[in-house]
């Protein structure tokens with residue numbers, strides 16, 4: 007079982023979006039559980055709007071202590087994806103979740119104000135735990151040709167942090183998804199949705215590769 011935390015102490019960078027969409031795409035091949043340890047409970051609202059249509063198991067409103075206990079109890083999923091709080095006052099909850107995690111996805115939006123909190127999350131909370139991690143650029147504007155290159159360079163050259171090759175572009179499909187209870191696996195593939203589906207699919211492959219290289223092809 008691999009526990010993946012989705013974390014960044016900057017609010018609104020896409021933690022909840024990445025948690026739900028990645029869980030949906032990975033559930034096509036793997037047994038996936040989503041655990042929400044954010045007191046804000048954004049996934050719960052999303053899950054309620056989806057009614058019975060979630061393709062993965064879901065545990066909202068959890069204390070992060072359950073993550074460590076799940077291993078002891080022999081709860082078995084291929085992947086557990088954990089949505090975590092973005093607020094500084096919830097740092098202890100985030101730390102407990104990280105203590106139980108194997109990998110951290112750090113979503114980040116391409117805006118200068120996101121840089122400092124993102125780097126602080128990595129250097130203060132993730133690196134000291136020797137956790138494997140990668141930054142995921144989110145809300146990339148496909149119309150701004152140089153934006154992706156600029157931000158990749160910032161991450162690679164200026165900060166030297168690991169990042170996903172894949173990224174998520176800004177799409178209305180993602181913005182509308184929570185209120186409609188939709189996921190990339192349920193929206194239907196058409197001209198309007200195909201970009202968001204392609205982005206999440208690529209992320210799913212990359213995440214699976216990262217995990218299997220860590221466990222030496224054990225699953």
Ligand SMILES: Nc1ncnc2c1ncn2[C@@H]1O[C@H](COP(=O)(O)OP(=O)(O)OP(=O)(O)O)[C@@H](O)[C@H]1O
Nearest residue numbers: 017018019020021022023092145175176177180181
């Ligand atoms: N790729 C995207 N395209 C369009 N909208 C997006 C995208 N990613 C996130 N959003 C929207 O941006 C807002 C913030 O995203 P989200 O709730 O996933 O961030 P978060 O990091 O979980 O926030 P918080 O720190 O408050 O928990 C939401 O309204 C979401 O729908």
Ligand SMILES: [Mg+2]
Nearest residue numbers: 021022044048
């Ligand atoms: Mg959230």
